[in-house]
Amino acid sequence: MKNGKRRMRQLLAVLAICGIGGLSALPMGRATAAQPVSDKQRADIVTIDAMKAYGKLSQPTVAFLHDKHTTALGKQKDFYKKECGTCHLSDKDGVMQLGYMSQGKPVSGEKLRDNYHNNCISCHKDMAAAGQKTGPTDVQCKGCHNATPDVASNWQPLVVDKRLHYRHAATQEKADNKCGACHHIFSEKTGKTVPAPKPEEVPGSCSYCHGETTTVVENRQPKEIRSLRLAAHGECVTCHKAAAAAGKDVPTGPVTCAGCHGPLDQKAIAETSLKKVPQGADLRIKRGQPDYVMVRPAAVQTSMATPGKPYAGMPAVPFDHKYHEAKSETCVSCHHAALSSCSAKCHTPAGVKEGGFVTLEGAMHNVGATQSCAGCHAVAQKKPECAGCHDPMPKGIGGVDKCGSCHVPGDAALQEAMTSMMAKPASADTAAAEADLAKKLLAGKRDVTTTFPVEDIPQTVTIGSLSKDYEPSVLPHRQIVQAMLDGMKDSKLAGAFHATDAAVCQGCHHNSPASKTPPRCGNCHQAVETTTASARPALKAAYHNQCMGCHKAMGIEGKVVSKAPGAKPVPAATDCAGCHKEKKQ
Amino acid sequence: MKRRHFLGLLGAAGVTLGSGATAKAASLGDVKGLPNAGGVLFDASRCIGCRKCEAACNQVNDLPKPAKAFDDLTVLDATRRTDAKTYTIVNKYVPDAGKPPVFRKIQCNHCMEPACASACFVAAFKKSETGAVVYDPDVCVGCRYCMVACPFNIPAYEYDKAFTPRVMKCTMCQPRLLEGKLPGCVEACPKEALVFGKRRELLNLAWDRIGGNPGRYVEHVYGEREMGGTSWLTIAPKPSFAALGMDENLGTTSAPELTSGALAAVPAVAGIWPVLLTGLYAISKRKEKIAESEKQAAVSAAIAKASADAEAKLSEELAKAEVANKRRIEVEVKKALEAAAKAGEEGEDA
Ligand code: SF4
Ligand code: SF4
Ligand code: SF4
Numbered sequence: 001m002k003n004g005k006r007r008m009r010q011l012l013a014v015l016a017i018c019g020i021g022g023l024s025a026l027p028m029g030r031a032t033a034a035q036p037v038s039d040k041q042r043a044d045i046v047t048i049d050a051m052k053a054y055g056k057l058s059q060p061t062v063a064f065l066h067d068k069h070t071t072a073l074g075k076q077k078d079f080y081k082k083e084c085g086t087c088h089l090s091d092k093d094g095v096m097q098l099g100y101m102s103q104g105k106p107v108s109g110e111k112l113r114d115n116y117h118n119n120c121i122s123c124h125k126d127m128a129a130a131g132q133k134t135g136p137t138d139v140q141c142k143g144c145h146n147a148t149p150d151v152a153s154n155w156q157p158l159v160v161d162k163r164l165h166y167r168h169a170a171t172q173e174k175a176d177n178k179c180g181a182c183h184h185i186f187s188e189k190t191g192k193t194v195p196a197p198k199p200e201e202v203p204g205s206c207s208y209c210h211g212e213t214t215t216v217v218e219n220r221q222p223k224e225i226r227s228l229r230l231a232a233h234g235e236c237v238t239c240h241k242a243a244a245a246a247g248k249d250v251p252t253g254p255v256t257c258a259g260c261h262g263p264l265d266q267k268a269i270a271e272t273s274l275k276k277v278p279q280g281a282d283l284r285i286k287r288g289q290p291d292y293v294m295v296r297p298a299a300v301q302t303s304m305a306t307p308g309k310p311y312a313g314m315p316a317v318p319f320d321h322k323y324h325e326a327k328s329e330t331c332v333s334c335h336h337a338a339l340s341s342c343s344a345k346c347h348t349p350a351g352v353k354e355g356g357f358v359t360l361e362g363a364m365h366n367v368g369a370t371q372s373c374a375g376c377h378a379v380a381q382k383k384p385e386c387a388g389c390h391d392p393m394p395k396g397i398g399g400v401d402k403c404g405s406c407h408v409p410g411d412a413a414l415q416e417a418m419t420s421m422m423a424k425p426a427s428a429d430t431a432a433a434e435a436d437l438a439k440k441l442l443a444g445k446r447d448v449t450t451t452f453p454v455e456d457i458p459q460t461v462t463i464g465s466l467s468k469d470y471e472p473s474v475l476p477h478r479q480i481v482q483a484m485l486d487g488m489k490d491s492k493l494a495g496a497f498h499a500t501d502a503a504v505c506q507g508c509h510h511n512s513p514a515s516k517t518p519p520r521c522g523n524c525h526q527a528v529e530t531t532t533a534s535a536r537p538a539l540k541a542a543y544h545n546q547c548m549g550c551h552k553a554m555g556i557e558g559k560v561v562s563k564a565p566g567a568k569p570v571p572a573a574t575d576c577a578g579c580h581k582e583k584k585q
Numbered sequence: 586m587k588r589r590h591f592l593g594l595l596g597a598a599g600v601t602l603g604s605g606a607t608a609k610a611a612s613l614g615d616v617k618g619l620p621n622a623g624g625v626l627f628d629a630s631r632c633i634g635c636r637k638c639e640a641a642c643n644q645v646n647d648l649p650k651p652a653k654a655f656d657d658l659t660v661l662d663a664t665r666r667t668d669a670k671t672y673t674i675v676n677k678y679v680p681d682a683g684k685p686p687v688f689r690k691i692q693c694n695h696c697m698e699p700a701c702a703s704a705c706f707v708a709a710f711k712k713s714e715t716g717a718v719v720y721d722p723d724v725c726v727g728c729r730y731c732m733v734a735c736p737f738n739i740p741a742y743e744y745d746k747a748f749t750p751r752v753m754k755c756t757m758c759q760p761r762l763l764e765g766k767l768p769g770c771v772e773a774c775p776k777e778a779l780v781f782g783k784r785r786e787l788l789n790l791a792w793d794r795i796g797g798n799p800g801r802y803v804e805h806v807y808g809e810r811e812m813g814g815t816s817w818l819t820i821a822p823k824p825s826f827a828a829l830g831m832d833e834n835l836g837t838t839s840a841p842e843l844t845s846g847a848l849a850a851v852p853a854v855a856g857i858w859p860v861l862l863t864g865l866y867a868i869s870k871r872k873e874k875i876a877e878s879e880k881q882a883a884v885s886a887a888i889a890k891a892s893a894d895a896e897a898k899l900s901e902e903l904a905k906a907e908v909a910n911k912r913r914i915e916v917e918v919k920k921a922l923e924a925a926a927k928a929g930e931e932g933e934d935a
Contacts, residue, residue, distance in 0.1 A: 531623070538777065574634065
């Protein structure tokens with residue numbers, strides 16, 4: 001806590017001098033005050049359940065409303081004398097403890113209970129005696145221990161995305177140590193954490209060191225690392241308060257629970273970011289990262305490269321780092337544990353303890369993990385415009401025919417360059433050559449999705465082979481293809497992965513050879529249902545599942561999607577006559 | 586009535602169960618591993634609530650036309666249940682507010698070891714080798730114990746028929762199955778939300794769908810083990826089967842196992858006790874309705890087929906089990922009576 005003490009002192013001094021009444025008068029209250037506040041949906045519910053650690057609870061937990069208390073206290077005449085200290089104690093360094101009236105040391109269950117009971121109730125009593133509106137003062141348990149509180153939490157985690165980061169960086173622009181205001185590192189010399197001196201020395205996201213819980217490891221420096229929650233509240237809230245106290249017109253961040261964690265306030269933060277961050281501003285967080293890289297094992301493995309023989313592993317993957325940065329909100333989206341290269345220490349081809357034994361292959365292909373390439377792409381496939389085709393498809397890396405989409409082999413010359421690159425371990429020296437190679441390999445990739453020339457796409461397709469109770473269905477085939485292409489026209493991801501002209505056809509003409517003239521559905525789907533269970537649907541269900549499934553996944557069922565004048569809605573699944581007219585008997 | 590008298594009756598009933606050529610009695614030994622038992626897999630994630638299955642069921646079973654046409658989907662806005670004129674219905678559920686609804690088709694689940702059959706002492710209900718649980722109105726005495734026994738609330742009574750009311754439920758289209766045809770609902774479903782096949786193959790198919798679509802389905806095949814397993818299997822999208830009004834706490838013990846105890850060795854004996862204790866009135870009433878000769882013929886035919894062995898074993902088992910099971914049976918009877926009373930109060934069967 002490098003700046004905490006200074007800030008706290010500064011804050012108290014300012015408060016004392018100006019005699020500012022309290023929180024509600026501080027400027028940071030403004031951003032949140034404009035938001036309509038629902039009393040029932042709150043982001044400030046702190047569930048007091050610490051007694052759980054001592055066995056079964058004899059009373060329901062307490063839903064404590066933090067913002068309600070800070071606001072009420074802010075109205076107190078002498079509040080500035082104690083401020084947060086009314087409820088939170090500080091240690092000898094001036095670091096505030098986040099627990100209520102706690103020293104941060106373990107206490108007995110009884111002590112803990114008394115701590116709450118004595119302090120809460122006596123404070124309420126004092127206030128009541130002074131004629132103020134206050135919380136429960138009696139000994140009736142249910143005043144606080146209410147099993148069915150009439151409030152519900154709408155708390156949302158806060159993400160410091162690129163825009164918010166940009167705004168913070170901008171406010172620190174003139175500071176002597178712009179990054180160090182938030183980011184710190186451990187200094188062996190002083191034996192303390194110190195502000196990160198240079199951008200290159202910033203260790204990255206807070207979450208890399210501050211985990212879900214506070215960790216204490218005896219022979220580590222520093223020994224104790226606060227949980228992310230404690231660190232964020234200690235640093236962010238303190239800084240916001242100090243900045244606000246320093247001057248009336250200094251814009252600053254929220255200090256209330258709802259201010260950061262309320263959905264409406266988060267929306268307001270995002271909107272303000274949009275306004276405050278100049279158009280075309282470079283939001284890139286610079287940590288000396290390359291624009292292009294080759295994703296490859298860090299070290300040369302003997303099994304993969306034999307001197308004088310060609311590289312025998314998978315071709316390394318050329319990766320447009322800069323483009324992917326622009327598509328992610330934070331570095332943590334991919335670099336979940338450290339900013340360094342994935343393969344450097346953690347995800348080796350064989351897997352090591354540091355990486356939880358997740359191999360390089362797993363780290364890149366695991367569809368269940370959003371940090372992996374395949375996992376993040378699978379999330380992108382959930383967008384309505386993609387879901388129609390991709391929802392029924394297996395997620396992630398299907399057949400081996402898909403490998404070449406990323407493991408671009410390149411022409412003979414590039415292959416040779418790759419082989420010689422793979423003979424050396426990845427290092428700062430090889431970075432430039434690798435970036436160059438990646439750029440060249442990616443040069444041939446499609447940026448946009450294209451398909452066959454429009455005149456080769458049948459205008460309509462008449463589906464009539466089953467026609468019995470209904471007239472044949474006339475499918476606006478070309479219109480459907482064009483609507484699909486429209487949906488992905490701005491997606492480079494789609495362009496890169498729909499590498500061939502027939503790729504978009506495969507959404508409907510699945511499992512059939514990619515061709516301009518795919519086989520008819522009836523070739524694989526029998527016309528008559530049999531009494532033998534089969535995973536492959538009969539023709540009637542094949543049509544219906546495919547058409548209705550796509551409409552449903554895209555969310556267009558029953559809606560007008562075509563922009564043509566007089567366009568009809570996409571038929572709802574139960575609207576039989578929407579697709580095929582009923583036959584006159 | 587004397588106990589010996591009861592036992593005579595029991596003997597006749599017990600043997601009747603074993604006498605059908607294609608029918609199987611509702612006890613463990615008899616149905617386990619019906620190797621070719623068919624079934625239907627219902628995939629709620631595919632169902633669009635079009636009611637084509639309802640219409641087809643109505644047509645193939647020659648049921649009376651409903652008040653509202655089958656293409657009137659507003660019917661789905663109310664929760665319905667099956668009745669004597671409707672063997673199957675589709676209900677709409679909204680597990681996640683704001684997300685599209687999920688539909689569930691409801692009909693007899695054709696239990697592997699049906700409670701309805703185990704409760705029926707004249708063996709009007711039988712598990713057939715096709716997988717269907719079929720009903721014989723000619724032997725039914727109208728006691729309605731099957732209705733009380735069914736864990737899925739399926740059999741319904743023709744209350745409006747004064748003389749020969751029957752217990753009605755889905756037959757899995759047994760007559761069509763015997764002709765090699767599909768059940769009407771399965772054939773009509775435009776989405777193959779219903780698949781007919783061997784139960785074993787259906788289980789594979791169900792688990793393949795669950796495994797092949799990670800995150801989509803509840804990881805459970807309803808009916809694989811519920812009540813000892815059913816021929817009708819259901820898979821459903823997340824969050825739960827309970828969200829589709831299905832009882833997730835039925836347990837995996839079949840009805841005969843639950844009620845039989847030491848008497849399991851004798852087919853369907855357990856079901857007789859409630860009948861003996863409370864059903865005689867109903868039997869005598871029914872007697873008036875059915876021609877005396879018909880009944881005599883049935884009983885004598887059954888007795889003729891009875892083996893002395895079966896009778897001896899039955900009495901022996903009964904004597905042994907009597908004390909041990911008395912308490913248990915009393916509890917079961919009480920439960921059954923309460924359930925019947927409750928069903929009556931709620932007017933569910935009306
Ligand atoms: S669902 Fe009910 S009626 Fe159908 S077989 Fe099972 S117990 Fe009998
Ligand atoms: S009403 Fe009684 S006799 Fe008829 S099928 Fe049901 S249990 Fe059997
Ligand atoms: S016919 Fe099929 S899709 Fe339609 S309601 Fe019945 S089960 Fe569902």
